Amino acid sequence: MKIQSRFALTSVTVVDGLGREPRPHHAVVVEHGRITAVLPMSHYRPDADVHEIDLDGHFVMPGLIDAHVHLAGGRADMSDQELGVIAEPKLMRAMRSVHQAQKLLKRGFTTARDISWNGLYLKRLFHEQELPGPKVIACGPGLTRTGGHADLFQFTDLLTGRIVEVCADPPRDDHPPVPPGKCRQSVGPSEVFRGR
The missing domain is CATH 3.20.20.140 (Metal-dependent hydrolases)
Structure with a gap:
């Protein structure tokens, strides 16, 4: 499965790997293989050019x-x-x-x-x-x-x-x-x- 060049992982809990507390209800925006934004869902604005992947209940962390x-x-x-x-x-x-x-x-x-x-x-x-x-x-x-x-x-x-x-x-x-x-x-x- 090829993922589009612009996508957003929505409603995820972000673990940043820096020792801070996990941040629930966030969006992670990726463009051309690079993370361009990590922000609370309250600040996320849908874009028609960005494919959204709803991952409510899932965690995102550095590989x-x-x-x-x-x-x-x-x-x-x-x-x-x-x-x-x-x-x-x-x-x-x-x-x-x-x-x-x-x-x-x-x-x-x-x-x-x-x-x-x-x-x-x-x-x-x-x-x-x-x-x-x-x-x-x-x-x-x-x-x-x-x-x-x-x-x-x-x-x-x-x-x-x-x-x-x-x-x-x-x-x-x-x-x-x-x-x-x-x-x-x-x-x-x-x-x-x-x-x-």
């Missing part, structure tokens, strides 16, 4: 900033971070990363600094304003030591679908439990993901 997120689109937990992310197709991770970013926006985060490949694309996607999302400050992929956290090159064989040896650690809902540290052969990422 929050999350300075460290990974919008990688994976479903991994702490026990299988790299494998849980790369074992899924890139397109699935890309779609999931859009949803992750939109969840941030719904929680009041209007800016996010992302460390992932997807952030480079999300930045452009949300800047075009075809989809709602936060402003993304994209760092690209993180730096790592060889074999360290985020060194996905150690999984090159897995990504190309060759037979590799994969260690299965804690059980997950989508594959049966495997004794800790036991290694098994797999023919590709889909088998690893299913736990076969």
Whole structure:
């Protein structure tokens, strides 16, 4: 949804972020992406060129900033971070990363600094304003030591679908439990993901 270049959020409670008491029954006027006025509803005058959005009962505050997120689109937990992310197709991770970013926006985060490949694309996607999302400050992929956290090159064989040896650690809902540290052969990422 594209919002018109001039709009007013009416009947809102304004929290200015400066420690003052919230100010109920206010209007916030925005023109071309910039707030041009914050005033009590008693001083607000409707204008035919300004699209009004009635938000009675809602709050308006400065956007929050999350300075460290990974919008990688994976479903991994702490026990299988790299494998849980790369074992899924890139397109699935890309779609999931859009949803992750939109969840941030719904929680009041209007800016996010992302460390992932997807952030480079999300930045452009949300800047075009075809989809709602936060402003993304994209760092690209993180730096790592060889074999360290985020060194996905150690999984090159897995990504190309060759037979590799994969260690299965804690059980997950989508594959049966495997004794800790036991290694098994797999023919590709889909088998690893299913736990076969």
